[in-house]
Amino acid sequence: DTAVSQTPKYLVTQMGNDKSIKCEQNLGHDTMYWYKQDSKKFLKIMFSYNNKELIINETVPNRFSPKSPDKAHLNLHINSLELGDSAVYFCASSLLSGVYNEQFFGPGTRLTVL
Amino acid sequence: AQSVSQHNHHVILSEAASLELGCNYSYGGTVNLFWYVQYPGQHLQLLLKYFSGDPLVKGIKGFEAEFIKSKFSFNLRKPSVQWSDTAEYFCAVNAAGTASKLTFGTGTRLQVTL
Numbered sequence: 682d683t684a685v686s687q688t689p690k691y692l693v694t695q696m697g698n699d700k701s702i703k704c705e706q707n708l709g710h711d712t713m714y715w716y717k718q719d720s721k722k723f724l725k726i727m728f729s730y731n732n733k734e735l736i737i738n739e740t741v742p743n744r745f746s747p748k749s750p751d752k753a754h755l756n757l758h759i760n761s762l763e764l765g766d767s768a769v770y771f772c773a774s775s776l777l778s779g780v781y782n783e784q785f786f787g788p789g790t791r792l793t794v795l
Numbered sequence: 796a797q798s799v800s801q802h803n804h805h806v807i808l809s810e811a812a813s814l815e816l817g818c819n820y821s822y823g824g825t826v827n828l829f830w831y832v833q834y835p836g837q838h839l840q841l842l843l844k845y846f847s848g849d850p851l852v853k854g855i856k857g858f859e860a861e862f863i864k865s866k867f868s869f870n871l872r873k874p875s876v877q878w879s880d881t882a883e884y885f886c887a888v889n890a891a892g893t894a895s896k897l898t899f900g901t902g903t904r905l906q907v908t909l
Contacts, residue, residue: 721901724887724902738890789838
């Protein structure tokens with residue numbers, strides 16, 4: 682009974698390709714996030730959507746484009762992949778209207794760009 | 796802007812030893828504080844959280860953390876570690892009352908030897 686799921690779990694691709702990562706949550710949350718974990722394990726926010734509206738957009742190359750078709754889904758599309766995009770990408774979700782902003786994380790997608 | 800410092804990058808302990816991992820944050824307002832654990836090859840799991848009230852919070856697997864407001868600290872402790880506690884530990888903070896991003900520390904790799 683997965684709370685936050687991501688597909689695919691592993692993604693190996695060539696430089697210059699375009700790829701997408703999908704995220705779905707079944708927790709009834711209204712806010713979703715994308716984080717990037719680099720090779721040194723450092724985690725950094727990329728984007729956040731609340732009710733399909735972009736609310737956080739950190740300094741991320743515009744090759745990265747998030748899309749939220751509904752509250753339960755937040756996808757990440759990456760154009761013209763570069764070697765430096767290799768990382769683990771984590772999706773998370775939380776409830777904005779709740780008292781606390783506890784974020785629940787997905788299993789991660791390990792992206793390797795060759 | 797928020798920032799989080801974890802001073803211990805790599806800690807090696809024998810089983811049954813006591814653990815304390817340091818976490819200091821910087822933020823001008825009220826914060827929520829979290830400790831997450833990432834076991835090898837797995838996703839982030841919440842160990843414990845602090846929002847308000849008793850500054851000593853207890854989490855899963857025998858972990859606890861103490862919020863010391865005057866020191867801007869939220870150190871993680873466990874009286875007796877087990878081999879299965881080998882993992883990466885992340886301290887994180889966000890602004891209280893909002894669906895704001897989590898700002899993570901750089902993580903502490905804990906290695907428990909038999």
